[in-house]
Amino acid sequence: MGRLRFLNAGESHGPALTAIIEGIPSNLEISSDYINRQLERRQQGYGRGGRMKIEKDRVDILSGVRFGRTLGSPITLMIKNRDWENWTDVMAVEGEPTGKREITSPRPGHADLVGGIKYGFEDLRNVLERASARETTTRVAVGAVCRKMLEDLGIKIGSYVVSIGELSIEELIVGVPLEERFEKAEKSVVRIPVPEEDDKFKKLIDMAKQEGESLGGVFEVFAIGVPPGLGSYVQWDRRIDGKIAQAFMSIQAIKGVEMGEGFRLAQKFGSQAHDEIFWEKGRGFYHRTNRAGGVEGGMTNGEPVIVRAAMKPIPTLMRKKSLQSVNIKTKQPFDAAKERSDVTAVPAAAVVGEAMLSIVLADALLEKFGSDNWEEIKGRVEEYRKYVMEF
Numbered sequence: 280m281g282r283l284r285f286l287n288a289g290e291s292h293g294p295a296l297t298a299i300i301e302g303i304p305s306n307l308e309i310s311s312d313y314i315n316r317q318l319e320r321r322q323q324g325y326g327r328g329g330r331m332k333i334e335k336d337r338v339d340i341l342s343g344v345r346f347g348r349t350l351g352s353p354i355t356l357m358i359k360n361r362d363w364e365n366w367t368d369v370m371a372v373e374g375e376p377t378g379k380r381e382i383t384s385p386r387p388g389h390a391d392l393v394g395g396i397k398y399g400f401e402d403l404r405n406v407l408e409r410a411s412a413r414e415t416t417t418r419v420a421v422g423a424v425c426r427k428m429l430e431d432l433g434i435k436i437g438s439y440v441v442s443i444g445e446l447s448i449e450e451l452i453v454g455v456p457l458e459e460r461f462e463k464a465e466k467s468v469v470r471i472p473v474p475e476e477d478d479k480f481k482k483l484i485d486m487a488k489q490e491g492e493s494l495g496g497v498f499e500v501f502a503i504g505v506p507p508g509l510g511s512y513v514q515w516d517r518r519i520d521g522k523i524a525q526a527f528m529s530i531q532a533i534k535g536v537e538m539g540e541g542f543r544l545a546q547k548f549g550s551q552a553h554d555e556i557f558w559e560k561g562r563g564f565y566h567r568t569n570r571a572g573g574v575e576g577g578m579t580n581g582e583p584v585i586v587r588a589a590m591k592p593i594p595t596l597m598r599k600k601s602l603q604s605v606n607i608k609t610k611q612p613f614d615a616a617k618e619r620s621d622v623t624a625v626p627a628a629a630v631v632g633e634a635m636l637s638i639v640l641a642d643a644l645l646e647k648f649g650s651d652n653w654e655e656i657k658g659r660v661e662e663y664r665k666y667v668m669e670f
């Protein structure tokens with residue numbers, strides 16, 4: 280990252296999750312209510328397991344904000360784990376290991392086995408506690424602070440689910456504007472932009488649940504109103520599409536990322552793949568298509584930034600005949616069903632994707648327009664927008 284840095288910490292069943300963000304300018308209005316709205320959105324979505332009934336994620340702002348405005352100093356965010364109370368003996372922050380309730384059976388598709396080998400653990404709980412996607416809660420909180428900056432500049436971030444398993448709404452949304460897709464997705468229990476189709480998706484998820492199965496899917500995240508010129512072509516690690524891809528791939532269970540038409544572009548002739556350039560007085564340069572997904576040459580080009588991500592099916596399965604694995608102590612094969620897991624978390628991952636895109640775009644904005652005082656930065660962005668219009 281450039282101007283903006285954040286670290287997060289916390290175990291899935293530990294007392295709390297925290298994040299420290301550095302580089303947020305002074306004088307940005309922010310409130311815990313604003314952040315909590317995003318935390319709530321991440322907790323929704325049909326197909327989640329028992330844990331989401333326990334947690335009610337709420338942020339405490341511990342530093343960097345006074346009277347509802349940022350100070351320019353590091354911002355500390357904390358979200359308590361309600362489930363911690365049920366796990367104090369297992370997590371035993373200051374206790375001695377007893378061997379009781381040790382996890383020695385690595386789950387396929389998880390960090391368990393290789394994490395145990397890498398860090399030298401006999402109790403694989405030491406791995407899974409931190410590898411868990413519970414951590415994405417703090418990413419959404421950090422993303423909300425970044426989203427507030429983008430919102431102040433008239434940049435809108437949204438997302439929706441395109442498919443779960445083999446069920447897709449792709450053909451039903453051709454020609455529907457992005458914002459409308461987003462508004463409709465907010466009304467859908469699976470975050471699809473066609474809520475009328477919700478029952479079909481619910482049925483599929485219910486069926487998977489009954490079978491002890493899990494499902495993955497594809498979601499799309501977009502940003503409208505992004506000024507051109509964020510990111511750069513001059514060095515490989517400054518290309519914004521590269522940063523976006525890294526940010527999305529870092530979300531647990533994401534196995535593919537594309538910008539705009541991405542993989543679909545590979546099947547087209549060149550004349551059908553690129554976005555022609557037009558110009559109008561009072562509007563400046565624009566494109567009539569956006570196959571590139573708003574990025575050319577590693578820079579935003581003024582069109583909506585569009586990112587898609589593919590999520591694999593949740594690896595923990597509840598079925599009796601589950602995936603085979605081998606106990607790390609006894610070396611005996613086991614095939615154990617688990618008692619709690621999400622069936623699918625594609626809708627939640629889409630909200631995490633919004634946070635990651637907000638973070639990358641906010642960072643790039645601060646790199647281009649300065650990073651001290653938000654009031655000053657906003658003025659510079661306005662000036663730049665005029666310059667672009669007149670270019």
Ligand SMILES: Cc1cc2nc3c(=O)[nH]c(=O)nc-3n(C[C@H](O)[C@H](O)[C@H](O)COP(=O)(O)O)c2cc1C
Binds near residue numbers: 388533594
């Ligand atoms: C929002 C969200 C919720 C998840 N919930 C679960 C879950 O309940 N059970 C599970 O086994 N994996 C879940 N995962 C996926 C695992 O965290 C992930 O597959 C695992 O840590 C291995 O990482 P990798 O898939 O990126 O290789 C979830 C992922 C996300 C993004």
Ligand SMILES: C=C(O[C@@H]1CC(C(=O)O)=C[C@@H](OP(=O)(O)O)[C@H]1O)C(=O)O
Binds near residue numbers: 328329410416531
């Ligand atoms: C807690 C969250 O997601 C968790 C992510 C997760 C995993 O293995 O990634 C496993 C599940 O946790 P548990 O094992 O406690 O039931 C999910 O509920 C969350 O999203 O806030």
